[in-house]
Amino acid sequence: MRGLLALAAVVALAPLALANNYHYEIAILVGLNAIVCVGLNLLIGYAGQVSLGHAGFFGIGAYGSAILAARYGWPPLASLAAATAAAALLAWIVGRPILRLRGHYLAMATLGLGIIISIVVTTEDRYTGGPDGMSVPPLALAGFTLAGERAWYWLVGLLLVATVWLSLNLIDSPVGRALRALHGSEVAAEVAGIDSARHKLLAFVLSAAIAALAGALTAHYAGFITPGKVSFLHSIELVVMVVFGGMASTFGAVVGAAVLTALPQLLTVFKEYEMVVFGGVMMLTMIFMPKGLVPTLAALAGRRR
Amino acid sequence: MSAELAQFLLSGLTVGAIYALVALGFCIIYNASHVINFAQGEFVMIGGMATASLLGAGLPLAFAALGAVALAALVGMALARFAVQPARGASVVTLIIITIGAAILLRGLASIVWDKRIHALPAFSGDQPINVAGATLAPQSLWVIGVTALAVAALWGFFNRTLTGKAILAVSHNRLAAQLVGISVQRVLLVSFALSAALGALAGILIGPITFTSWDVGLLLGLKGFAAAILGGMGSGPGAVVGGLTLGLLESLGAGYLSSAYKDAIAFIVMLAVLMLMPGGLLGGRATERV
Numbered sequence: 001m002r003g004l005l006a007l008a009a010v011v012a013l014a015p016l017a018l019a020n021n022y023h024y025e026i027a028i029l030v031g032l033n034a035i036v037c038v039g040l041n042l043l044i045g046y047a048g049q050v051s052l053g054h055a056g057f058f059g060i061g062a063y064g065s066a067i068l069a070a071r072y073g074w075p076p077l078a079s080l081a082a083a084t085a086a087a088a089l090l091a092w093i094v095g096r097p098i099l100r101l102r103g104h105y106l107a108m109a110t111l112g113l114g115i116i117i118s119i120v121v122t123t124e125d126r127y128t129g130g131p132d133g134m135s136v137p138p139l140a141l142a143g144f145t146l147a148g149e150r151a152w153y154w155l156v157g158l159l160l161v162a163t164v165w166l167s168l169n170l171i172d173s174p175v176g177r178a179l180r181a182l183h184g185s186e187v188a189a190e191v192a193g194i195d196s197a198r199h200k201l202l203a204f205v206l207s208a209a210i211a212a213l214a215g216a217l218t219a220h221y222a223g224f225i226t227p228g229k230v231s232f233l234h235s236i237e238l239v240v241m242v243v244f245g246g247m248a249s250t251f252g253a254v255v256g257a258a259v260l261t262a263l264p265q266l267l268t269v270f271k272e273y274e275m276v277v278f279g280g281v282m283m284l285t286m287i288f289m290p291k292g293l294v295p296t297l298a299a300l301a302g303r304r305r
Numbered sequence: 306m307s308a309e310l311a312q313f314l315l316s317g318l319t320v321g322a323i324y325a326l327v328a329l330g331f332c333i334i335y336n337a338s339h340v341i342n343f344a345q346g347e348f349v350m351i352g353g354m355a356t357a358s359l360l361g362a363g364l365p366l367a368f369a370a371l372g373a374v375a376l377a378a379l380v381g382m383a384l385a386r387f388a389v390q391p392a393r394g395a396s397v398v399t400l401i402i403i404t405i406g407a408a409i410l411l412r413g414l415a416s417i418v419w420d421k422r423i424h425a426l427p428a429f430s431g432d433q434p435i436n437v438a439g440a441t442l443a444p445q446s447l448w449v450i451g452v453t454a455l456a457v458a459a460l461w462g463f464f465n466r467t468l469t470g471k472a473i474l475a476v477s478h479n480r481l482a483a484q485l486v487g488i489s490v491q492r493v494l495l496v497s498f499a500l501s502a503a504l505g506a507l508a509g510i511l512i513g514p515i516t517f518t519s520w521d522v523g524l525l526l527g528l529k530g531f532a533a534a535i536l537g538g539m540g541s542g543p544g545a546v547v548g549g550l551t552l553g554l555l556e557s558l559g560a561g562y563l564s565s566a567y568k569d570a571i572a573f574i575v576m577l578a579v580l581m582l583m584p585g586g587l588l589g590g591r592a593t594e595r596v
Contacts, residue, residue, distance in 0.1 A: 044398060050397060050398045050401070052401070097581040098580070098581065101580060101584060103397045104341050104397060104539070105539075105580060105584055107341070107397065107398070107401060108341075108531070108535060108576065108580060109576075109577060109580045109581070111528070112532070112573040112574075112576045112577040112580070113573075113577060115528065115570075115573045116570050116573050116574060116577070119567065119569055119570040119573075120570070123566045123567060123570075232524070232528070236402075236405050239398065239401075239402065240402055240405075243398055243399065243402055247398075272413075272416065272417055273413070273417065274413070275409055275410070275412060275413025275416070276410055276413035276414055276417070277413075278409060278413075279406045279407065279408070279409030279410030279411070279412075279413055280406070280410055281406075282402060282403070282405070282406030282409065282410075283388055283403050283406035283407055283410065286392065286395070286399050286400075286402050286403045286406065287388065287391050287392050287403060290392065290395045290396070290399045
């Protein structure tokens with residue numbers, strides 16, 4: 001509970017440090033990515049199931065909501081809800097056969113799924129605008145349009161705190177304990193009477209729905225969406241955020257999202273060396289801090305005491 | 306056989322041979338270390354790009370190709386020594402991220418050391434097409450299929466006839482037992498990374514005259530080689546070859562008769578279907594897990 005209050009305080013006080021719209025924009029992107037990562041962490045960190053295709057669900061949320069709102073004139077809130085439900089449904093249908101696989105095989109299956117979604121998005125240009133992307137109408141309800149960096153900041157901040165609260169509660173519930181038991185040993189969990197298939201599917205569907213919701217919000221916020229957000233590399237970025245911050249640590253996921261969303265903005269000073277530095281940072285953190293930033297720091301602090 | 310079908314089969318076999326080489330690379334590293342090397346496609350890129358730049362420096366093709374293969378093998382060994390070995394025993398997702406980080410790093414380096422332009426390698430023996438059953442066959446396709454066949458035969462010999470090859474097989478079957486009979490697991494890791502990097506580079510050189518090469522070709526080729534490895538059965542050498550050729554044929558026939566727009570999706574649809582219906586692949590054994 002202390003952590004949640006601290007996060008709420010950070011969200012509430014951060015505007016004091018945000019000087020201009022560009023800062024707000026980065027804060028909003030950090031918040032949206034953090035929401036995805038908190039959801040993905042339930043799957044990777046707690047249930048121990050690797051997904052290399054979550055940009056696909058993010059993309060279904062983003063493009064689904066954008067297409068329904070822009071091409072079919074749906075009110076944005078309805079399109080957002082429908083796209084999120086569609087991603088959850090797809091995750092539920094595909095999750096059943098896929099989640100029987102373990103380790104590398106599961107990673108590959110989700111990778112394949114993500115790439116297929118991204119190819120569909122790039123190819124069906126009548127709906128999605130193809131590689132050029134498409135513009136997305138702003139979020140509006142009953143004539144009131146959500147516009148401006150500040151309004152978006154508070155919406156995203158509120159949603160982030162809500163997602164973290166949900167995640168912390170879930171982890172402390174019997175379902176959360178079941179998920180952690182699965183991570184430890186699937187066989188042992190089954191012997192203890194846990195329905196492993198059902199719990200893995202729950203974590204998968206929940207993380208997909210959260211990714212889709214954040215995707216739809218990202219699209220409506222930016223007013224534009226390109227296939228880059230659905231690509232394999234974006235899936236990787238999301239996983240790296242979770243693992244960098246620390247698996248099985250909800251706040252680690254938030255920290256990971258913050259660092260890795262801000263990092264590319266800082267890395268632009270390296271110009272053509274940007275990719276080299278990014279790849280290098282990925283490798284070094286995984287080699288020397290395989291547990292991730294937050295758990296490693298927590299262990300260090302614990303040793304000091 | 307209609308000329309159209311013959312054409313699709315020929316181009317499918319050509320691309321399939323390339324997928325087979327990449328899949329073999331995955332397979333060798335997976336067997337030796339249980340790491341899925343996401344940087345495998347970058348070796349293909351290094352092969353093509355290094356050959357192009359050495360040719361540009363005035364070297365004859367054979368030497369340029371040798372140099373490129375040697376460079377890729379060195380990069381492979383560096384990857385094993387400085388990235389995979391220090392992370393021994395890390396979780397699946399950690400190792401996946403390390404090799405993806407390496408792939409991004411290599412791609413970034415390639416765009417700096419070389420450039421971001423698209424390069425075409427010259428065909429090894431002219432562009433005069435050969436007529437086969439009404440279809441046209443580029444001489445380069447014969448090079449691709451022929452050299453791949455030679456490489457597969459050489460690999461078979463290496464794993465069945467030489468002590469180093471047998472040591473790699475021993476480690477892949479049982480690490481601890483292999484160590485107990487005096488096999489250096491570290492050396493096996495280095496050799497298998499060098500070998501699969503060399504195979505990847507070879508694929509990049511062979512396909513260079515047909516599909517061109519640039520700093521970012523590695524990602525898609527790597528992922529498709531990976532789909533081929535799954536189709537054949539992860540960790541099975543003959544499976545990688547069969548999987549590569551099958552995937553090449555499916556892709557070529559699918560693009561010809563179904564939808565050319567979804568050509569790139571075929572590999573991943575096949576991979577997903579295989580994983581859902583028969584995770585062992587075409588030639589892989591049934592996976593059992595010790596508790």
